[in-house]
Amino acid sequence: MESLFHLCKSPGMLDLNDIAVFVRVAQLGSFSRAAQALGMPVSTVSRRVTALEEELGVTLLQRTTRKLSLTVQGRAYYEQCSEPLNELHDAERALTETQRTPEGLLRISVPVILGQAPFFEFVSDFMRAYPRIRVDLFITNAFLDLIGENIDVAIRYGDLHDSSLVARNIGTSVRYVVATPDFLAGRKLPQKPEDLMGFECVMINARNNQAEWLLTKGKHRERVHVTGPLSSRDFNSVSAFVYRGHGVGFLPTAYCDEMLASGELVRLLPEWASPEFPVHAVYPTRRFMPQRLQVFLDALAAWQSPSWRRA
Template structure:
């Protein structure tokens, strides 16, 4: 049977196209690299690499052999790394992407507790509503709300979110509160991503469902400002429960049409497809799944 170390050296030479660069990557003398490739060729009885004074190139048999060996060898390396990671303390840079809706105190408190528990981990936080390309941007994990597009990413459900219709007592003073969804058309509404200060709201009540156009004085691209203008009495807002439940309890906001809400929106963690999850990411996912957060509801 051929020597696995010789195969690994050959694969590295084929990847770099150079004995010198392969030797540097493997931290061994060039003469040793050349000898191992020659030994492998002798064992197989074929020429794998054509050598000249200027360059080297794979033979047809060498290319076929490389194609057969590189993937299994990569899996062996991954398996070895995984065994090492189980013994290693969680550490290193963890890049996390979250939507703007999480850019508030409860999530910051969670991260603060997490960093104190794992001082070897450093977090690079991206707060954006854009769907960051995790692989291209080398991001470890993202938290995403709503439907996910098909991709090679690993997705795990961690919660669900609903949006409530709310208004301030100041706004409702002297106004007749809506008795049915259609009444919203005659009210000022605070909009998320509205065009020409109009937007369509989708509301559900059990099996009942309605979609209607509403309008208002302010349209914004994030829930923080929608919440701020709703709180200040400029109109009715459709806000995630995490943005308004505490204010409803304190009677700073009033829930309108309490039997109606938005359809449930699923919350996921997504991360690049990996055979073995790095320990820094594994502990983050574990802590996130155990977090009792007001920013989304638990899975049923």
Template sequence: MDLNEIMIFVKVVQAGSFNQAAKLLGMPNSTVSAKVSALEKRLGVTLLHRTTRKLQITQAGQAFFNRSLTALQELQGAEAEVTLNQGEPQGILRLTAPSVFGSTLLPEVISQYLEKYPKITVDLIFADRVVDLISEGVDLAIRAGELQDSTLIAKKIGVSYFAPFASAAYLKKNGTPIHPKDLRSHKCLQFAPLGRDKWELVNKNKNKISVSLVGKVIADDLHVIKDFALNGEGIALLPTFLCEMETKKNRLVRILPEWRSDVRNIHFVYPPQKFPAPKFQAFMDIALDVLKNRLKETEL
């Protein structure tokens, strides 16, 4: 039995292609293909049908994959259990998060993590798409909002919400809104994923209001929207954690303080594992400690 062949076969099925599996494993594509062919020869059965367009697993291949995946997970769990308290965390931690979290919330966490555990390397994927943790070999994700994949484990970090902000210069020139309906007469900077035509706001009494907007700037990047607000180009609906530094320096002012967007939960998300690796658990411990105040649930 060659466990390396089995591990490579499992990764090919998870990744959906030989090319993607080779990238994840850091191997030449030819090596991955040869290992799977050797496994099929040893077993005397076809596990995968290869075509130019797609990879199709056979019935025998599916059965072998299911049992092999369980066995590999047990081996990984056994290794983690044995090494859980043996020395400091080390190795590579692969982490993914939306770009706005990556540039705003994670630098402090990662700095503390690497300072405490110098044998760790952090491999970051900042992406606004939903990264497939299994097929892309990612240890841990940070995600906002409702979670779709029920097979993953989720641990709540905190919450986030959007609120309206503007520069002092803009407000001095154009006046300060005192009710959401006043936004209709202001230049509003719109973050496209939240809606191009309106903002949905809620107050402490759970009253909701939908405000139709006529904006001059629409973008799908929150940092761009914030920069326009800082330059006095209008009012922006932004995550409060993204504006902490600017509000402390009075470069941005939160307006309509009794109104905000709906609250969104922020979670750590990761594949099920009986014994989390030390590098994994150590990162979550530091992140939870650093982020608890930045993503805490507050009343309006």
């Protein structure tokens, strides 16, 4: 499949197909991975990039036996071409999709906190509603490169730092300070945030088993330095050790609401909680949106997730 755009190359003009191939090579950092993504032979990918370099009169890619990297000119050219090319590609696709039922592959990245039954049920219902959409799901706390990994949409918690992405707010989340009754047995309950410094805590993303928790009560804010026997990189494991009585946890409501209701966990400092932090659906900046992404975003906005409060 050598033609990416149904456009002709006029004399003296650059071939947009060559530019599209170069952009994909730059994104994936490999001729072979780009060839696989584009459905082309590696030799065709290499030939098209070489043809583009000859037309421009510059070297875009530095090739060695071990590494492929952009030259200074290649980086500048990629930054100028990638987004307009995406818009052109989406415009062409939008023209062919406007009268169709939403279909095609939808690649979705979500954090580990969503890797539970409620979200799986939501995706299952969505696929039944749109049987011609296929889903490729990434469950990871890593902030994947949506363009480089060719991901359509990601759900992310907290403040966003990538200004090149479109962000749609879908809710807010909050954390509570909790522990098991067995862990608290014989201990004096904390009366103020600083009392937590006397408790063993189970933390997320701590350094040297030390962390700082920010708690709020109305307009009051307190930062508390906590320590403990265990830290992890995801709330699934943090909550598991809190449930097993290894210390106090600072857990999102999705991980503690049911156990608070059943009495298996106790909320400490009930007037205090984390600041509310936003939950966003983010996707690459594009003027034209594939129908499969539009209907997914609409379904997501209508869904009430137990891990966030509706925006």
